[in-house]
Amino acid sequence: MDMSVRSTMLPYGQQWLDEADIQAVVQVLKGDFITQGPTIQAFEQKVASYSGVKYGVAFSNGTAALHGACFAAGIGPGDEVVTTALTFLASSNCVLYQGGTPVFADIQPDTYNIDPNQIEAKITSSTKAIIPVDFSGQPAEMEQITAIARKHNLVVIEDAAHSLGADYRGRKVGSWADMTMFSFHPVKHITTAEGGMIVTDNEQFYKKLLQFRSHGMTRDPQELTKDEGPWYYEMQSLGYNYRMTDIQAALGVSQMNKLDAFVEKRRELAFLYEQKLKGIPGIILPTQHPDTHSSWHLYIVQFTPDFKGGTRREVFEKLRNMNIGVNVHYLPVYLQPYYQDLGYKEGLCPIAESYYKNAITLPLYPKMSEKDIDYVVECIKRLANHLA
Numbered sequence: 001m002d003m004s005v006r007s008t009m010l011p012y013g014q015q016w017l018d019e020a021d022i023q024a025v026v027q028v029l030k031g032d033f034i035t036q037g038p039t040i041q042a043f044e045q046k047v048a049s050y051s052g053v054k055y056g057v058a059f060s061n062g063t064a065a066l067h068g069a070c071f072a073a074g075i076g077p078g079d080e081v082v083t084t085a086l087t088f089l090a091s092s093n094c095v096l097y098q099g100g101t102p103v104f105a106d107i108q109p110d111t112y113n114i115d116p117n118q119i120e121a122k123i124t125s126s127t128k129a130i131i132p133v134d135f136s137g138q139p140a141e142m143e144q145i146t147a148i149a150r151k152h153n154l155v156v157i158e159d160a161a162h163s164l165g166a167d168y169r170g171r172k173v174g175s176w177a178d179m180t181m182f183s184f185h186p187v188k189h190i191t192t193a194e195g196g197m198i199v200t201d202n203e204q205f206y207k208k209l210l211q212f213r214s215h216g217m218t219r220d221p222q223e224l225t226k227d228e229g230p231w232y233y234e235m236q237s238l239g240y241n242y243r244m245t246d247i248q249a250a251l252g253v254s255q256m257n258k259l260d261a262f263v264e265k266r267r268e269l270a271f272l273y274e275q276k277l278k279g280i281p282g283i284i285l286p287t288q289h290p291d292t293h294s295s296w297h298l299y300i301v302q303f304t305p306d307f308k309g310g311t312r313r314e315v316f317e318k319l320r321n322m323n324i325g326v327n328v329h330y331l332p333v334y335l336q337p338y339y340q341d342l343g344y345k346e347g348l349c350p351i352a353e354s355y356y357k358n359a360i361t362l363p364l365y366p367k368m369s370e371k372d373i374d375y376v377v378e379c380i381k382r383l384a385n386h387l388a
């Protein structure tokens with residue numbers, strides 16, 4: 001194979017937009033409602049029924065959706081929420097927004113998901129909720145996690161930003177937790193440019209999320225404390241403007257039609273990586289828990305000190321120089337300067353910390369071809385054989 005460096009950067013993730021998506025957006029632009037219209041509900045219903053639950057509440061982004069879930073769960077000052085050390089900032093920032101305290105649990109060394117035993121170990125009389133994250137697209141151990149939650153009377157908010165379309169023990173992500181968050185950022189499984197959603201089967205959470213998304217307001221006659229007239233609305237809690245537009249929702253509806261095909265393509269590409277990368281010394285490939293069927297948001301490889309092509313940093317820099325948009329997911333959240341200032345100490349979650357030292361995320365998105373995969377694999381082999 002020709003081993004010259006490719007001329008353009010292969011990104012680590014990228015959206016797939018087609019003519020149907022563009023037409024769906026144009027339709028809304030030509031209609032009466034570009035925000036607060038009927039397309040929002042159509043999108044919410046589509047994602048909720050895909051997930052096997054009754055309600056969906058769309059938000060301006062996944063982070064706002066997580067904030068809403070923490071509000072609905074009643075998180076406030078003095079409350080502790082257990083989440084994984086290995087996640088994006090938003091999974092624990094949402095607890096801080098509500099004045100609560102994030103408590104970090106370590107990961108399992110094989111799946112990189114939050115370890116249910118570590119959750120148990122962190123529970124105190126102040127614990128109110130658990131936020132598991134389906135890391136890289138592989139669902140966390142939701143059966144054990146929901147059992148722990150029942151035992152201690154905790155709310156489970158699943159951060160499924162990575163795992164739309166995945167299933168766990170034969171059931172779709174979205175139907176396991178009390179509330180499940182999806183993100184529609186362009187690198188995620190479907191996109192609305194920016195966007196997020198909470199899906200839930202719980203009517204009370206649903207109503208709280210609706211209010212929270214729109215200033216804490218309601219116009220529902222059954223919720224109003226008095227009847228001032230037909231113009232009347234009430235603010236019953238402190239909410240935000242976290243609404244999604246109908247323009248975005250139209251894109252979301254159209255993207256949902258392609259979700260299963262996107263996930264299938266990601267699974268095929270992940271399989272190709274596995275077939276082509278296995279056997280290279282010093283490389284740890286992702287493992288699949290037998291209970292899960294990942295939707296493969298990320299394909300992450302650990303380059304251990306046995307890898308012949310250099311340190312993690314050297315490998316990363318060389319791959320970038322070969323125009324491969326590698327990434328690292330993630331520095332354990334509590335090692336961020338902001339969290340260090342809050343008093344979290346290095347060494348808190350040793351498995352997540354040692355994972356971080358070796359991890360590199362390889363490009364993975366539905367538009368990739370087998371040729372792209374071959375390029376990445378050949379570059380890694382070049383490094384292993386001291387040819388680059």
Ligand SMILES: *Cc1c(COP(=O)(O)O)cnc(C)c1O
Nearest residue numbers: 061062063088090161183184185
């Ligand atoms: C993307 C992501 C979020 C936040 O979603 P946004 O839509 O970007 O706000 C939260 N948690 C995880 C794990 C994510 O990957």
